[in-house]
Amino acid sequence: MKNHKDIRLAIVGLGYVGLPLALAFAKNRQVIGFDINKTRIDQLNNGKDKNLEFNNKKIKSAKLLKFTSNSNDLNSSNCYIVTVPTPINSKKKPDLNALKNATKLVSSMLRKQDIVIYESTVYPGCVEEQCVPLLEKFSNLKYNKDFYCGYSPERINPGDKSHTISNIKKITSGSTPGIADIVDDLYNEIISVGTHKAPSIKVAEAAKVIENTQRDLNIALINELSILFNKMSIDTQDVLDAAETKWNFLPFKPGLVGGHCIGVDPYYLTHKAKSIGYNPKVILAGRKTNDRMGAYVSSTFINKMKKKKIPIKRSKILIMGLTFKENCTDIRNSGIQSVIEEFKKFDCHLDLYDPWAEKDEIYKNYKIYPKYEITNNTYDGIIIAVAHKIFKDMGIQTIKNFGKKKCVIYDLKYLFSQDEVDIRL
């Protein structure tokens, strides 16, 4: 392949990452969008994105994009971008099954001069240690002689309409300097703010995991401070407002850390660290603190109810917000999950409400039918768990009206001011 203009592109995995990427590329070039989930493909062919990131018009107007779950359609491609999930398993170890399966599929299509670019988040070394051997084995081709690889981590932020694919600087890399140039040129077709070409695939992989590890640790620090300040009856936000007047104080907020990036990526990094005999001291300290926040939130809430002399037994609690972050539909790995698990230990009745999340998904996860509408004067306690704009727009008075005369309102996201709610995280 001489340059990026020779590329016939396929995107493998059309979720939160793959779909925006496919739509962006399809503005100017033919793209095959492949996913093993036939339902997802049928929905996309009907213009429906269940993640609510794109509307029907936007999907249907992508005339150069072909959605398919038929792997034979990948055969005409010579460049594959792999955007499949990389979660952790129950032992908090990297689960590379989807990545390996997608790699095997691509390897069966691979021809001389093809390029396989990975976007899935992995640990440094993963592409060349885990994926390349599979590509070689199932294609009978040689790495960096017959075929090449690239890595370009994704930084999109679902639900965020201002940081979109074209205006987030993107890291690119390739397995040879020439391939790195082609990969970089390819992404420059869609990124208006430019790219950063990393010197190797390993560097690009490492950059992605440390971005999220740094965030996780910083939030953990603020969470710990918030626990301390709550014990001292100091409002954390007041402290942060004061400290942030210093030019180099980093503006992190306390909160439940969920999702499939911040709470997952540090485990990828520590897995790699341990595999080469280094026992990391700092990285997982943040994880532990953030993982304990669910228990902290529920115990703080219960204590406040006791203080207000609201009986816990058979109390009615409303959880507002179940997604892992604001204004998005994704409830996987949401931080509120651990709060809900803690509440299940008490004999109280939980109502779940989230206008963004799919009702079936909520039921599948929690075995609780979510509420479509909330009635006034019903709850002994309300937790505002996600900063959906719709909750902010409701206003605190509407939310207060959901509560009984005696009710605890816990604002985990600082949506409302200190004097409008009972507790903030």
Ligand SMILES: NC(=O)c1ccc[n+]([C@@H]2O[C@H](COP(=O)([O-])OP(=O)(O)OC[C@H]3O[C@@H](n4cnc5c(N)ncnc54)[C@H](O)[C@@H]3O)[C@@H](O)[C@H]2O)c1
């Ligand atoms: N969602 C984010 O905000 C975000 C941001 C940055 C990076 N990432 C990373 O990007 C990767 C993808 O995440 P996502 O959120 O898009 O996941 P997702 O679950 O939304 O989508 C993944 C898609 O891949 C499909 N898939 C699974 N196995 C496949 C296979 N073998 N072949 C073809 N398709 C397959 C699934 O059906 C699904 O539609 C992960 O590594 C994630 O950590 C995600």
